[in-house]
Amino acid sequence: MLPPGLLKTIDVIPYSEGGEGEWMSFERRKYYTNAFIVQHDKKRILLGLKKRGFGKDKYNGFGGKVEEGETSAEAAVRELQEEAGITAALEYSGTMLFFSEGADFAYHIDYYSAGTYEGTITESEEMRPEWFAIPDATVAESSALPSIPFQQMWDDDGIWFPLLLAKRKFNGRVDFRLNARGESKLTKWWFGAEAER
């Protein structure tokens, strides 16, 4: 059921799969984190515009490489502090394996989220934090905040964001291949999610 290379961290039921072709093979993986502040009471989520390096000009959660001697949970707290200037009691939200054609390693990304935070949200050299509205189908009123900018995010985010927002943990894999213009595009995915509570 699970795609190759994806190590199950929780019990999941199939949630979404698609795309075409075979899963690509990779030799190495590196461990990363990605953290979100999701405030359902205020109907808002904090994203950061990445200002440099990998994923530049995309909105994402705050995160980076897990360093030696550190757990992924510790790395997630440290990166959130470094990139957004805040601390939070982050909870594990899921894991995604990401491989892009031609890369020499796969990203093993642990996702975290929290509903509250401490400190003052501060722009860093790496990230510009901004609030976005959490879509709420049950409320007619429109938010003063902009909608989550999926067109300026990684291709797969639209697949697993509903799970993050619903607090359903997930395990997934996404493969990206280079198109004729040399852009890395989502070509195959598989996601499983914790059963609905």
Ligand SMILES: CNc1ncnc2c1ncn2[C@@H]1O[C@H](COP(=O)(O)OP(=O)(O)OP(=O)(O)O)[C@@H](O)[C@H]1O
């Ligand atoms: C479909 N693929 C993806 N979808 C969503 N997010 C992705 C991602 N692939 C990588 N990411 C995140 O991008 C950041 C890179 O971090 P990145 O700046 O390279 O690392 P770090 O801050 O440690 O910097 P240095 O390596 O020290 O320069 C890190 O949060 C990682 O989770």
